[in-house]
Amino acid sequence: MPFLKSTLSRKNLMALTGLFLCFFLVIHLLGNLQLLLAADKASVSFNNYSTLLSGNIFIKIIAYILYFSIIAHAVDALVITVKNRKTAAKYAYDERKHASKWYSRNMGILGTVLLIFLVIHFKDFWYVYKFGALPLDKNGNKNLYVIVVNAFHSWWYVCIYVVSMFALGFHLLHGFKSAVRTLGLYHPRYARYVEIFGVVYSYTLTIGFSFIPVYVYITQYIK
């Protein structure tokens, strides 16, 4: 692909797909917030929402962009990381770590954790919803709520989930700012605003996504 010949164009693809994923995660988190409602309300609301999304053509388009983004982002990450490994210098005594943040140097590892998480996540929820035999709730909607809440009732599932969300948080802490730079925002003042927004965004998403399974886990014992 001539578009991906240059180091800069490869980074553009990385940034565009990454930022699309960032945008998608906001909608995803807002949807998940319904899980914090009281159980009977949450069930109706969450399942309605899932049914609504799966029928909508607009959402279908977003979904295809999403699949494309995840795959393109991961493949591009592999290409970039392999090339970087090849050009990378090795020192007998290396203290270069003092000059940068650990998560900015380990986007590939954080991304791999995310990829593993995504496989689990798609298998357990997306695949089951699309292709599995799901019980229906009292409104006749597929009862995804039960599946999700059951998963969040086991402590190890919640652990995997929370650890992955921290990996996501660090990935975004560097990724959001980096993507906007890659696309070329160079004005010092706006670059600073984006940096601050990126930090707030990353904390919000990490805490938001982690809190929900922990909350669901704990509330199963409080009744």
Place this chain on the structure above:
Amino acid sequence: MKLHLKIWRQRDAQSNGALVDYDLDGIDQHMSFLEMMDTLNGQLILNGDMPVEFDHDCREGICGSCGMMVNGQAHGPVAGLTVCQLHMREFKDGATIYVEPFRAAAFPLKRDLKIDRSAFDRIIQAGGFISASTGSAIEANNLPITHDMAESAFDSAACIGCGACVATCKNSSAALFTSAKVSHLVKLPQGKLEAEKRVIQMVGQMDVEGFGHCSNTEACEVKCPQGISVLNIAMMNWEFNKSSLLG
């Protein structure tokens, strides 16, 4: 001061190199790092050994010739300095100091601490200039440039091309070097005329030379003796995207 040095010795690009131990005594703490290296070389020559080869020229921090990894960091532990401006008072008496060349796939080693940085020259040759006839300079005030823009262009132009950015980058990316020249020239009216072609060609050459991707870790800015800002990289990206989409 007494020092234990562990210095990378290597005959040429083909041979294998290794860290070699040297003990040095009587070093004045006001010596520069390179004067300390001169002292070592003086002793090596007296003993009939080969001196440690390294590049240097001005020893004032302005030419960009010098550069080595000192204790695992480009130009040593102090920010904003070239290694010729690093002084021995930054080290403790009896310290062990590791000295290695700047490394990158695009900077082949020549001998010991001396590397071939001509990849940088070829990036500049690919577009880091303006095409203007000499000998017929117009009245300077005919070219309106705001003070802020002139200062900003000058900040970008301050790059001395030492290669610390590449050496310290986990991907050996030359983004900071290349972008400093791209943004220096695009900020000024003289440079705008060839801006589109310039950025495409310079980035192309940067890739041909085998430098890596920029991951925006910002280590380059931290270790740059001239404090060249990473926002230059963002500006290069902007110019590159503009030129590839519209140019």
